Amino acid sequence: MNTPTLETERLILRKFTRQDMEALYLILKDEEVNKFLPWYPVKNIEETEKFYEERYALKYTQPQGYAYAICLKEDNFPIGYIKVDMEEHHDFGYGLRKEFWHRGIVTEAGKAVVEQVKKDGLPYITATHDRNNPRSGNVMKKVGMKYCYSYEEQWQPKDFLVIFRMYQLNFNDNTDFVYKKYWDESDNHFVEIL
Numbered sequence: 629m630n631t632p633t634l635e636t637e638r639l640i641l642r643k644f645t646r647q648d649m650e651a652l653y654l655i656l657k658d659e660e661v662n663k664f665l666p667w668y669p670v671k672n673i674e675e676t677e678k679f680y681e682e683r684y685a686l687k688y689t690q691p692q693g694y695a696y697a698i699c700l701k702e703d704n705f706p707i708g709y710i711k712v713d714m715e716e717h718h719d720f721g722y723g724l725r726k727e728f729w730h731r732g733i734v735t736e737a738g739k740a741v742v743e744q745v746k747k748d749g750l751p752y753i754t755a756t757h758d759r760n761n762p763r764s765g766n767v768m769k770k771v772g773m774k775y776c777y778s779y780e781e782q783w784q785p786k787d788f789l790v791i792f793r794m795y796q797l798n799f800n801d802n803t804d805f806v807y808k809k810y811w812d813e814s815d816n817h818f819v820e821i822l
């Protein structure tokens with residue numbers, strides 16, 4: 629099943645649709661919200677539509693996936709997004725319009741998505757955040773993920789050096805398993821005392 633709709637106390641998590649381009653534009657145009665993400669802020673609706681086609685519509689054609697719009701129940705209007713990828717890393721990621729920060733919205737959404745992927749049998753999720761973006765690490769911790777290691781990467785497409793912290797949550801009995809691909813691919817990797 630792909631992106632099954634979820635409800636939490638305050639939120640509806642559902643697929644983005646072609647009717648959501650204005651909402652997605654408001655999320656993707658903000659410089660600060662998109663600073664730590666692997667793309668540049670969009671400049672107009674046309675770029676938003678392209679983003680939607682490449683990063684949502686295509687995913688929704690797959691048999692399984694988790695690429696959610698985060699909406700408040702009162703208006704079902706997307707104010708952010710949250711996803712878990714189906715590639716081997718099962719990367720967990722999110723972003724929220726600035727006006728909605730500091731209310732626990734992404735943590736609430738994250739807990740529901742984590743529960744769903746666990747129920748659907750994913751073995752684990754991983755997530756990485758720039759060391760200079762600790763708010764993102766706080767969300768990872770609050771959904772139950774554990775810090776595993778840090779690594780340096782010449783990050784693309786923005787092309788600067790980043791130290792990422794890698795978090796993981798295992799859902800199967802292999803509780804010690806650590807996804808090592810980022811570690812193996814980086815010459816500079818280490819474990820921080822956090």
Ligand SMILES: CC(C)(COP(=O)(O)OP(=O)(O)OC[C@H]1O[C@@H](n2cnc3c(N)ncnc32)[C@H](O)[C@@H]1OP(=O)(O)O)[C@@H](O)C(=O)NCCC(=O)NCCS
Nearest residue numbers: 661664722723724729730731732733734735756757763764
């Ligand atoms: C990362 C990001 C989603 C975190 O947003 P956030 O609002 O801090 O996330 P949370 O949902 O965990 O909310 C936590 C805050 O809400 C507060 N809060 C209020 N009510 C709450 C509740 N019911 N439950 C939990 N927290 C609550 C917490 O105290 C905390 O406050 P603080 O910001 O003063 O520390 C946001 O900063 C963002 O969109 N950043 C840009 C995109 C990005 O960097 N994505 C990650 C890339 S790796």
